Amino acid sequence: MAHVDLTIVWAGIIGFAVFAYVVMDGFDLGIGILFPIFSVGEERDQAMNSVAPVWDGNETWLVLGGGGLFAAFPLAYAIILPATYPLMIAMLLGLVFRGVAFEFRWRDPRHRPFWDIAFSLGSVTAAFAQGVTLGAILQGIEVRGDAYAGGWLDWLSPFSLVTGVAVVFGYALLGATWLIWKTELRCQQRARHLALPVGVATLIALAAISAATPFLQYDYWHRWFALPGVLLTAQVPLLVVICAGTFLWSLRRGAERLPFFMALALFLLGFVGLGISMFPYVVPRAVTIWDAAAPAQSQSFMLVGSAIIIPVILAYTGWAYWVFRGKAGTEGYH
Template identity: 65%
Template sequence: MDLTTIWAFIIAFAVFAYVVMDGFDLGIGILFPTFDPGRERDRAMNSIAPVWDGNETWLVLGGGGLFAAFPLAYAVVLPATYPLIIAMLLGLVFRGVAFEYRWRDPNHRRFWDFAFTGGSLMAAMAQGMTLGALLQGVEVVDRAYAGSWFDWLTPYTLLCGFGVVAGYALLGSTWLIWKLDGEGQAHARKLALRSALATVVLMGAVSLYNVFLNAEYAARWLTAPEIYFAAPVPILTLLIAASLVRAITRDRNSKPFWLSIALFFFGMAGLGVTMWPYVVPPDMTIWDAAAPERSQVFMLIGVAITMPLILAYTAWAYWVFRGKVGDDGYH
């Protein structure tokens, strides 16, 4: 366990925190057209109003941490996925503007609702396709990206994009199960069940595709002794998925949301098994891309100070707004 490995886990934690926390409010944006205009949409949006912008802190930490701790990987991944990164940032901008202006400009609320949904869908799809582009491999020559402008656009990356969209919809719908009551909650349960089934199917499809995508990926999952360490991940994922469906159908409130997070956790664990120790497959490991040791130590001191503060104010915000959402906000 050296400094480079510690930094890999820090960035993995930041990415996981972002996916979970910003995932559920992106998911609400993706599902927004399925809610009736007026009270139902207002309650759904009010459920994330106190926390949505703070959730994006983790994106800054993950991206900034990659730039600082693994600068070579940052220099390769960005040129390989520029269109996707630009699309993601534009989606987040449109979504954030729409979130504010739909309250301040009620005469054009239909337009802002469309921007909220479109921005959420664009950001989620871009994030999933970026993951797919990284997993399918990036062409590197002389420590620089050597591929074309559209190497990221393949059936595999589209499949990963749809998987992330479905997963975010699952997080958003289970969040609403927890935060709403009455007809809104009943509607969220129907959406959650469909999203859960879509997420599990797409996770399975991506996992199966990985086996044929790269011989090294297949070896990690299908040959001994690696298979003995990797096998618990899909088994636990299936058990979590079954528990999730049961919790959704048995009128649980918060349990579906926590099980959705667990499903994402084991999905990310599967990615870790697939990619480790590469940060840019198939040639660049975390040690190849790491910053100098002194830089890592300096940054680690900063993270040791700032991360507990981020966790503390995030926990406090969620604790303060822990109730159900009514017509006039939290109660």
């Protein structure tokens, strides 16, 4: 494999895993974010059951992305983790609360209102922490001598808070559009009414982040606006406008699947924009993917395992979604 740049391959694997997690666990978290708005009883039960068969499997991609970063880019892991410790702790606690609440909501009906609150708070906390982490990385991390040199709260800034709110709205959009597709009757109607305001809020937040990002660092500005590259990068906001228009049109037409796929397209375009801004840096202006990469022998060894594990995960995930492709009911899944 001497002729293959394994660092690029591993960057692609981790990028794919992160995007898969954002998409698949995003609508799970989005349902939790919107959960208090749904009526107690049939609406909440149907919303829960729409993700019950797949929610825990969706988090596999988070493990793959985090584990891959640790194994393939240990220097990046050693810098990013200390810079975002409070956020990582908050995210993990949120995911734990969300998972426990998901299970005990059915097993402990007496305390179901408590578990509903825990499910929603855990989802909001995890989503917000992920968004703030993204903002913290984009705005830059202070590095000195291949180590994090900043403070405990260097991640905290207006920009990172806006990205946190944007991810919460974005996940809520995924959750609402997923419920339009997978539920019916009152739950579907509620989701359809929610999709428009959270969609507009997501687009406003995305526009704000897109406008602010080029001013964070000169490299970002140059990548987006310097000729001739701007002829290509300008296609990203153009596609966002097209997807946004299609999303609004699909809601007006009463479509069930198209709103969800347009929401996915918006996330994909956001991911592309992130790549345009950052690549090849994993820590902007400080560490490139080649600086952070593990030895080639380690990358080759891990690639063999990934070549086996990733197709298995994809096959199982596809099978699970196919088996449970119909509309969700109100019966408990246990």
